[in-house]
Amino acid sequence: MWPHDQGEHVARVVVDVMLKPEILDPQGQAILGALPRLGFDGVTSVRQGKHFELEVADGTAEETVRTIAETLLANPVIEDFTVRGA
Amino acid sequence: MWPHDQGEHVARVVVDVMLKPEILDPQGQAILGALPRLGFDGVTSVRQGKHFELEVADGTAEETVRTIAETLLANPVIEDFTVRGA
Numbered sequence: 001m002w003p004h005d006q007g008e009h010v011a012r013v014v015v016d017v018m019l020k021p022e023i024l025d026p027q028g029q030a031i032l033g034a035l036p037r038l039g040f041d042g043v044t045s046v047r048q049g050k051h052f053e054l055e056v057a058d059g060t061a062e063e064t065v066r067t068i069a070e071t072l073l074a075n076p077v078i079e080d081f082t083v084r085g086a
Numbered sequence: 087m088w089p090h091d092q093g094e095h096v097a098r099v100v101v102d103v104m105l106k107p108e109i110l111d112p113q114g115q116a117i118l119g120a121l122p123r124l125g126f127d128g129v130t131s132v133r134q135g136k137h138f139e140l141e142v143a144d145g146t147a148e149e150t151v152r153t154i155a156e157t158l159l160a161n162p163v164i165e166d167f168t169v170r171g172a
Contacts, residue, residue, distance in 0.1 A: 042143035
């Protein structure tokens with residue numbers, strides 16, 4: 001859901017950036033390996049990515065935020081991203 | 087929404103970890119500073135956090151994932167986290 005016309009001056013937008021599924025994620029692997037040692041069973045996969053919370057001027061187009069995401073927040077060669085209103 | 091009884095063997099869970107609002111976020115500040123130089127106006131705040139996607143055995147309690155988050159994924163002294171089904 002893209003934030004529109006909420007009568008506020010800023011809109012909150014969330015961008016999540018994850019390594020593409022075929023790219024190895026050593027940070028996630030390290031967490032996955034640590035869990036049983038800490039006594040947590042039942043977790044079969046962990047992938048770590050980045051989470052951005054932006055405040056943008058009301059009326060900013062989703063396309064603008066997608067351009068920001070692919071220019072500055074994500075590396076589209078190895079990462080996927082999602083953009084949504086918060 | 088917590089994933090329950092979906093007839094699958096694993097459930098996907100998302101944990102988002104953000105610095106508490108009163109903690110300075112230099113990575114977010116760096117991005118915020120770079121945006122106007124790249125020609126993007128209208129963004130008034132950027133905060134960067136971590137995004138985790140976990141696959142857990144069906145029937146794993148939300149409380150278990152919250153314990154994992156506060157033990158291993160977040161530092162509760164300086165970070166807040168949210169847990170949700172994906």
